[in-house]
Amino acid sequence: MSYVSEVLEELIRKNPGEKEFHQAATEVLTTLEPVIEKNPQFQKAALLERLVEPERQLKFRVPWVDDKGNVQVNVGYRVEFNSAIGPYKGGLRFHPSVNIGIIKFLGFEQIFKNSLTGLPIGGGKGGSDFDPKGKSDNEVMAFCQSFMTELYRHIGADTDVPAGDIGVGGREIGYLYGQYKRITNRYESVLTGKGLTYGGSLARKEATGYGLVYITAEMLRAHNDTLAGKKVVVSGSGNVAIYATEKAQQLGAKVVALSDSNGWIYDEEGIDLALVKEIKEVRRGRIKEYVQTRTNAEYHEGKGIWTIPCDVALPCATQNELNGDDARTLIKNGVLAVAEGANMPSTLEATEEFLKNKIMYIPGKAANAGGVATSALEMSQNAQRLSWSFEEVDQKLQGIMVNIYRQISEAAAAYDAPGNFVLGANIAGFLKVANAMMDQGIV
Numbered sequence: 001m002s003y004v005s006e007v008l009e010e011l012i013r014k015n016p017g018e019k020e021f022h023q024a025a026t027e028v029l030t031t032l033e034p035v036i037e038k039n040p041q042f043q044k045a046a047l048l049e050r051l052v053e054p055e056r057q058l059k060f061r062v063p064w065v066d067d068k069g070n071v072q073v074n075v076g077y078r079v080e081f082n083s084a085i086g087p088y089k090g091g092l093r094f095h096p097s098v099n100i101g102i103i104k105f106l107g108f109e110q111i112f113k114n115s116l117t118g119l120p121i122g123g124g125k126g127g128s129d130f131d132p133k134g135k136s137d138n139e140v141m142a143f144c145q146s147f148m149t150e151l152y153r154h155i156g157a158d159t160d161v162p163a164g165d166i167g168v169g170g171r172e173i174g175y176l177y178g179q180y181k182r183i184t185n186r187y188e189s190v191l192t193g194k195g196l197t198y199g200g201s202l203a204r205k206e207a208t209g210y211g212l213v214y215i216t217a218e219m220l221r222a223h224n225d226t227l228a229g230k231k232v233v234v235s236g237s238g239n240v241a242i243y244a245t246e247k248a249q250q251l252g253a254k255v256v257a258l259s260d261s262n263g264w265i266y267d268e269e270g271i272d273l274a275l276v277k278e279i280k281e282v283r284r285g286r287i288k289e290y291v292q293t294r295t296n297a298e299y300h301e302g303k304g305i306w307t308i309p310c311d312v313a314l315p316c317a318t319q320n321e322l323n324g325d326d327a328r329t330l331i332k333n334g335v336l337a338v339a340e341g342a343n344m345p346s347t348l349e350a351t352e353e354f355l356k357n358k359i360m361y362i363p364g365k366a367a368n369a370g371g372v373a374t375s376a377l378e379m380s381q382n383a384q385r386l387s388w389s390f391e392e393v394d395q396k397l398q399g400i401m402v403n404i405y406r407q408i409s410e411a412a413a414a415y416d417a418p419g420n421f422v423l424g425a426n427i428a429g430f431l432k433v434a435n436a437m438m439d440q441g442i443v
């Protein structure tokens with residue numbers, strides 16, 4: 001049995017039931033076989049065994065009182081996975097599905113993603129099974145204050161810097177930051193995605209979606225093509241989906257579909273993004289409300305968004321939202337390019353289909369890295385006590401995404417798999433972290 005297989009077998013034995021973590025680790029580690037062969041010192045230093053074990057894993061009680069006066073209890077998590085190249089960095093997810101396996105998969109992915117940005121940030125992730133949907137602002141604030149009352153002792157501008165993810169946007173970051181400041185009496189860059197009046201960075205809100213489209217455009221450019229005139233399907237309708245749609249439209253593409261966890265909309269004339277922003281960002285409503293105003297558009301309950309024929313597919317909702325059958329349908333319908341705004345939206349089978357059929361395909365850890373990269377730019381601005389213009393941040397973001405595309409292409413080519421950006425992203429992201437870990441001894 002190979003070293004990689006032994007590590008994976010042991011990981012599954014030690015972490016039973018954490019299926020998303022098993023999936024993420026399998027995807028990464030199986031592509032590292034050739035790197036391990038070339039670098040036997042990694043095995044001697046038990047590097048992979050150390051890499052798959054978080055440096056620290058926190059689980060805590062989050063009690064709060066709802067509007068009716070009832071006491072509610074949720075579970076909070078923070079997994080500080082790897083600090084070889086910088087302070088732990090990664091978002092918080094508030095969603096009823098959250099469990100330790102999901103937080104660990106996200107934290108594990110974050111290690112390699114953050115490495116690909118070229119910026120000094122380690123990997124971490126956190127969250128809670130709290131569901132902000134249907135809660136009043138007062139209840140969300142009560143929950144966030146209780147969550148931070150435990151979390152504050154573990155984080156810090158040079159230790160661990162959380163941000164948003166599913167269910168955590170500007171409102172939640174504001175309440176979390178307020179409570180951190182109140183407890184610690186420190187005004188520091190302990191969270192990113194902050195509001196613009198208290199240390200946030202221009203373009204952070206847009207960064208994940210914009211970055212996704214910049215790297216997609218770069219991949220098309222490398223194939224002498226552009227986004228102009230392309231038919232695009234975007235899943236989700238949250239932060240990443242909205243700003244991916246905005247940038248794709250600015251570059252001349254026609255985005256025809258969006259979704260949420262209830263269903264999906266199809267608008268043949270192109271999505272009216274101002275309407276989507278009003279529904280999702282202002283009213284916090286459901287995507288089906290779109291067809292009440294745009295009566296020519298269609299709404300379909302449930303899954304099925306990947307049956308829409310398109311040139312470019314941008315999954316921006318959640319993990320495992322695109323399975324093997326969905327991939328085969330997209331390919332049959334002529335998809336040219338797939339780039340992931342969400343973390344691990346494609347199952348291992350779907351990924352295999354894209355690679356086997358030579359579809360231009362960029363996995364999430366490379367394609368959605370613009371969000372965390374811009375968070376690191378927010379940290380830099382806070383450290384300098386400066387704020388940069390939107391154009392300056394956006395320019396840096398574009399440069400970072402082009403650089404990620406170059407790194408993943410070069411690594412894929414160097415390991416005899418040109419165009420395989422799953423392998424390219426994993427190897428390029430891994431090598432920097434692995435070399436830093438080797439330099440720092442057995443820790």
Ligand SMILES: NC(=O)C1=CN([C@@H]2O[C@H](COP(=O)(O)OP(=O)(O)OC[C@H]3O[C@@H](n4cnc5c(N)ncnc54)[C@H](O)[C@@H]3O)[C@@H](O)[C@H]2O)C=CC1
Binds near residue numbers: 164260
């Ligand atoms: N916000 C950020 O900066 C980054 C987010 N991501 C990833 O992007 C994805 C979306 O995150 P955000 O847009 O920030 O969250 P969000 O909370 O703003 O939006 C999530 C969207 O996905 C939809 N969704 C959730 N579960 C779904 C399901 N089962 N089927 C269909 N739609 C579903 C929700 O209805 C919502 O529209 C997640 O995978 C997240 O981890 C990745 C990098 C950075």
Ligand SMILES: O=C(O)CCC(=O)C(=O)O
Binds near residue numbers: 113
């Ligand atoms: O901005 C950040 O720190 C993290 C964003 C995030 O959660 C992610 O990259 O998945």
